[in-house]
């Protein structure tokens with residue numbers, strides 16, 4: 001009786017605020033439609049214990065209910081994500097809709113390594129089922145907008161290496177090298193001598209194999225190493241899709257470490273996801289909470305202003321900033337499509353919970369980039385204090 005009343009009240013409230021192409025089916029055969037057209041999404045509530053997730057439908061609660069099997073959902077993935085966002089937006093109080101401030105994570109090397117292995121060491125076969133063949137796991141660059149994913153990923157790598165003006169014989173450190181695509185390209189096309197570091201054992205193994213297969217073992221070294229433990233100096237440093245794991249509090253130290261690894265006239269690229277909340281709060285509606293719990297434990301996103309500020313604090317001068325938000329919406333959209341297309345194979349390769357987490361995270365991130373909840377910025381920087389006469393007059397060199 002108690003739940004029936006609550007549910008009735010909730011159904012009336014949602015219907016009053018928005019027409020949604022949604023059907024709700026209860027365990028007892030009751031069903032509710034929320035729109036004038038036929039429903040595109042059906043949410044099935046298997047028993048009364050699942051109702052609390054629905055009655056407080058933040059993205060964290062809806063996501064948890066789906067991942068833990070407390071709710072079943074049918075429909076196209078994009079429509080599901082739209083409906084989930086509409087439910088969260090219509091049901092949450094203004095206070096709970098606001099960016100969410102979590103307690104910063106404690107970033108010991110051990111905890112960070114565990115967090116990386118949780119996300120990246122699922123299996124290489126799993127990632128092969130939705131990434132491009134080079135397995136680049138960061139925002140691609142669709143220069144013309146109509147490239148396929150593999151082309152756009154290669155263009156992204158070339159865009160980065162051109163922006164930081166890699167020359168034959170340069171030494172290059174790639175912090176968070178993933179499966180090795182950037183160091184391979186830097187060696188093959190630009191003639192650089194590279195070191196790539198990762199905390200993922202699977203990435204380390206496959207990247208090492210790929211370097212060997214390319215006959216580049218003398219030119220590229222892949223290490224299973226925390227960036228905080230790298231020694232020496234390099235002409236060029238890249239960090240692509242990695243600094244999201246560093247932690248807001250650690251950003252000055254992270255940039256100071258890059259500065260100490262860079263030669264005086266060197267150049268570095270920091271490419272990563274940024275928060276669009278000026279105070280570096282987490283994505284609204286509970287999206288950030290879901291990501292912290294299930295997808296990227298230990299992940300934290302700074303606003304671009306905090307990136308630039310902490311970069312300067314760490315002894316680096318930002319030279320050039322480019323926002324690639326549209327590109328990441330498209331990249332995640334393609335990953336999500338690939339994931340759907342390979343769903344049967346992926347379900348056999350991982351457990352149901354993992355399947356559900358990655359399914360909603362990939363499509364949800366595409367939506368979040370699309371709607372300016374999060375963004376992606378590339379920043380070229382070098383050691384502070386260099387002579388102005390050594391800086392380029394324009395950005396033209398980036399497009400040759």
Ligand SMILES: C[S@@+](CC[C@H](N)C(=O)[O-])C[C@H]1O[C@@H](n2cnc3c(N)ncnc32)[C@H](O)[C@@H]1O
Nearest residue numbers: 136137138176178198199200226227240241242
């Ligand atoms: C999203 S992946 C990006 C991989 C690659 N740069 C790409 O674009 O495909 C993030 C990478 O950062 C690495 N990483 C995260 N924290 C690290 C740390 N403290 N030290 C070294 N690598 C780290 C992970 O192991 C992973 O390779």
